[in-house]
Amino acid sequence: MTAVINENPIIQVNNLKFFYPGDARALHGIDLSFPEKNVTALIGPSGCGKSTLLRCLNRMNDLIDGCRVEGEITLEGENIYGKNTDIIELRRRVGMVFQKSNPFPKSIYENVIYGLRIAGEKDKKLFDERVEKSLKAAALWDEVKDRLQESALGLSGGQMQRLCIARAIAVNPKVILMDEPCSALDPKSTARVEETIKDLRDDFTIIIVTHNMQQAARVSDHTAFLFEGNLIEYGLTDQLFVKPQVKQTEDYITGRFG
Numbered sequence: 001m002t003a004v005i006n007e008n009p010i011i012q013v014n015n016l017k018f019f020y021p022g023d024a025r026a027l028h029g030i031d032l033s034f035p036e037k038n039v040t041a042l043i044g045p046s047g048c049g050k051s052t053l054l055r056c057l058n059r060m061n062d063l064i065d066g067c068r069v070e071g072e073i074t075l076e077g078e079n080i081y082g083k084n085t086d087i088i089e090l091r092r093r094v095g096m097v098f099q100k101s102n103p104f105p106k107s108i109y110e111n112v113i114y115g116l117r118i119a120g121e122k123d124k125k126l127f128d129e130r131v132e133k134s135l136k137a138a139a140l141w142d143e144v145k146d147r148l149q150e151s152a153l154g155l156s157g158g159q160m161q162r163l164c165i166a167r168a169i170a171v172n173p174k175v176i177l178m179d180e181p182c183s184a185l186d187p188k189s190t191a192r193v194e195e196t197i198k199d200l201r202d203d204f205t206i207i208i209v210t211h212n213m214q215q216a217a218r219v220s221d222h223t224a225f226l227f228e229g230n231l232i233e234y235g236l237t238d239q240l241f242v243k244p245q246v247k248q249t250e251d252y253i254t255g256r257f258g
């Protein structure tokens with residue numbers, strides 16, 4: 001199914017096909033546009049291609065030897081699979097938060113400014129500003145402001161995940177990709193991260209993969225439902241969950257399969 005939501009799209013996916021090594025096709029020609037400063041959820045049963053699609057958006061799949069991409073993805077109008085794409089700059093503009101938080105064995109402060117340091121930045125005043133701003137945006141500042149020089153590994157699981165969000169924010173991305181960011185968290189930490197995601201939509205475009213349909217319904221503005229490498233339905237989250245247009249979507253969200 002082709003779905004286009006022309007509400008200031010920041011990313012456009014055009015006829016995207018993705019093949020794992022051995023020509024195993026995981027995406028069969030996806031057309032989808034992600035509106036700016038919105039939260040879009042990718043849902044669907046295990047193996048439907050959610051993570052593959054997400055990882056195409058900042059070329060994380062390039063790390064897999066022998067994979068192949070066909071079609072086009074544009075970020076602010078530019079083809080990210082073009083010959084002249086600077087991958088490091090692409091991943092600065094399209095950051096990523098993983099399923100399992102992955103803070104570095106460094107201080108909280110150093111974790112947040114990590115991306116700035118590797119980009120060659122040395123300005124201490126800018127570091128200080130960026131640490132405060134990013135931790136505030138990730139709703140972690142109040143909990144850590146008095147122990148910024150302590151190891152990030154001493155934080156709780158939920159705090160570590162919000163630190164990873166702060167680390168992604170610190171390099172001023174346009175888009176933040178999140179792959180099951182709450183799946184390793186308890187319900188209270190999940191609620192904090194979900195609140196954070198909702199707050200971030202004022203400044204960033206968020207694309208989140210989730211197995212949890214309640215979570216998609218709580219945090220996202222738009223939802224895309226994938227099945228066996230195809231986009232089945234895409235629309236406003238409220239409409240998709242209340243009045244799905246396609247029988248397969250209805251069957252999935254009502255728990256008939258999945």
Ligand SMILES: Nc1ncnc2c1ncn2[C@@H]1O[C@H](COP(=O)(O)OP(=O)(O)OP(=O)(O)O)[C@@H](O)[C@H]1O
Pocket residue numbers: 020021024026044045046047048049050051052053064211
């Ligand atoms: N590195 C890989 N090499 C080969 N095939 C892969 C690889 N990663 C995923 N696949 C296959 O691609 C298809 C899509 O996988 P993907 O991980 O994108 O699905 P998903 O919807 O995110 O699933 P889940 O919800 O279980 O994480 C599956 O058939 C999967 O087995």
